[in-house]
Amino acid sequence: MRTGRTLVSGLLAAAALAASIPATATAAPAGPRSRSACPQLSENLAWYGDNRAKLQKMIDERGSCSGKGGPRPVAAFDWDNTVVKNDITDVTIAWALRHDKILRPAGWKSTSAWLTDEADAALTKACGTDVPVGRPLRTSTNTACADEIFEIRAEGRTMSGAAAFAGEWNHRRTVPQYAWVPQLFTGHTVRQLESYTRKARKEALAAPVGATQKVGTHEVSGYARYYDQQRDLIRTLKKAGFDVYIVSAGSEPVAEVWSRGVGIDREHTIAIRSVLDKQGRITPWTRGCGGVPVSKGEAIPYMDGKRCIINQEIFGVRGAKAWQQQPWDRRIALGGGDADTDVTFVGDATGAHLVLNRNKPEVMCRAYDNADGRWVVNPMFIEPKRRQTAPYPCATAGYTHPDGTHGPVRRPDGSVIPDQRDTIHG
CATH class of the missing domain: 3.40.50.1000 (HAD superfamily/HAD-like)
Structure with missing residues (x-):
């Protein structure tokens, strides 16, 4: 890094x-x-x-x-x-969800400036509060939790169809569900995220063209190719x-x-x-561009x-x-x-x-x-x-x-x- x-x-x-x-x-x-x-x-x-x-x-x-x-x-x-063919972000998130690598946040709304009350409630209900803050959610076995996270990332809505993000943002500078991806890895070090990515990459390149995988109840692409x-x-x-x-x-x-x-x-x-904390861990904050300061994703490499x-x-x-x-x-x-x-x-x-x-x-x-x-x-x-x-x-x-x-x-x-x-x- x-x-x-x-x-x-x-x-x-x-x-x-x-x-x-x-x-x-x-x-x-x-x-x-x-x-x-x-x-x-x-x-x-x-x-x-x-x-x-x-x-x-x-x-x-x-x-x-x-x-x-x-x-x-x-x-x-x-x-x-x-x-490459297919989305390496989705490949990485799918691997992380299948291997319990998403850490429970103190509150889901802290992960995004635009997350709705409906999304917060859906995530809290599906993922529960039994896992201590900062510890891995059991998404490999908790299908409902994996489903809510992946649906919000992929579609910008909850499993019930409610909007997951709301408010104002410049639609030519950011999209909240894209900014949410690194925010999901809050609490991990860069080396840890790189390790997850290497493992996900190896699986995706080895899978045959057209292969799919299950994430919760979602059936998503399971391969990638350069x-x-x-x-x-x-x-x-x-x-x-x-x-x-x-x-x-x-x-x-x-x-x-x-x-x-x-x-x-x-x-x-x-x-x-992402901005790192003093211990070198990923935070929900991201660097801006063109005079836009550090924020929770107001200016990302989008459009x-x-x-x-x-x-x-x-x-x-x-x-x-x-x-x-x-x-x-x-x-x-x-x-x-x-x-x-x-x-x-x-x-x-x-x-x-x-x-x-x-x-x-x-x-x-x-x-x-x-x-x-x-x-x-x-x-x-x-x-x-x-x-x-x-x-x-x-x-x-x-x-x-x-x-x-x-x-x-x-x-x-x-x-x-x-x-x-x-x-x-x-």
């Missing part, structure tokens, strides 16, 4: 934070090279249509073969369902002089364990960063929050400016994602916007509209989604406003993107 950026007190000095900024201050190799000497994407791995050629063209133009020199280009990828195409893309980008980052809306220790599998180290893995964290941690943009799109030379060259949580940072990319189609409206509206001609849409490499029969409601309800309401998706010039049909799918 790194001390400058991962899961540390949100009160780090600005100088220490600046010292963690890598990448863009390092010069890229200069001087043109023949195409045969340039790092090449494998021709043995299947991409949709001419997507491999599009990505290779961007690599050649922006990487070490460009002969342009200057700062190293940056590529940033979401993690779940972008670099996408060979994305592993190859990351390898090729790094060979071509790119600095490659993972930017995830999951818990950072979990993401760090998995990112090593594609050659990404801790310093290049960014996710939700606009991913842009903020990239601007702040990679390009050194401070304060409220980190929420704004930066000039061309202070933006990533390639962004890869699969969902609306990725739409802002993927859209900021200047060379290629890579999207794996999971039928998420805002990102697919922008991808299919392809306003700058640089969007690269690919079906998921494993168990791809089928075609969405109805057009994406781009002109009316594809965009999520900060208050959670929906409206039309607009291009940078303000024009409305018309509804888009789903044309690239499994």
